[in-house]
Amino acid sequence: MFYANGGIKVSLEISSIKRALASLERAINVVTSKKGDTRTSIDEIKTIEAGVIQNFEFTYELCWKFMKRWIEENVSPEIVDGVTRRELFRVSAENRLIDDVNKWMEFHRARNSTSHIYDNEIAEEVFQASLSFLPYAKDFVVRLEQRND
Template sequence: MSRLSVEALELAVTALEEGLREYADYPVSTMRDGVIQRFEIAMDLAWKLLQRTLKDILAINPGLIRTKEDMFRVAAEYELITNTERWLAHYEARNQTSHIYDGNLAAQVFEHIPTFLPDVRELLTRLKDAA
């Protein structure tokens, strides 16, 4: 895995954290929507890097990773993540971002984002170790 890929995730997570801090100072819906978009980008990079690590670095049989659920389960078995259920919840929250026009759903996704940060930071550490 290239360092640039891990660095891209690290930059996305840093931007997400920055967006959360800025929203705290200026809590308007457009700021919230920007934070949600940063979450979407960070989550997409996270699962793609996780998948690449499993297939290319750890040489896991692609037949074992047919769904996102399989990917998170196998990642936990290889100690890249610690909680499969939380990662599935992160992925589900990411999938809800296409419904950002729904204010209630956007608020739910936004409230979920702080639970994502410690998990993605832990993943970054483990991906760096695997690289």
């Protein structure tokens, strides 16, 4: 594989994305355990779900930015300069950072919906997307770690 920067592979410092992923996973675990507890009020559940959504937002943002940064540093900065999110995900899939471009586009749409989160239906959709995002984000981070070695 050709690497940018004169053929030298660049490793990224990925501790921030690993911390974000761990935080999202903790938030999901808390809401899952609280939903099974009859002593937990619906208001408490909704508040915890809001925390899951916030963790999703942050983790999703880090994921696509790390995809872009890895490609800029290790393939070519021109490839991802000014591209759409779909194109970024396509290039990421070509470089085996992710598998499913369409699924990542669903996460992108869910992230964009968070600006309209005052609607309960949209909040529930984004919450569900947050739950399904976790394994995809974990897989991406594993692949990123493998590429960093």
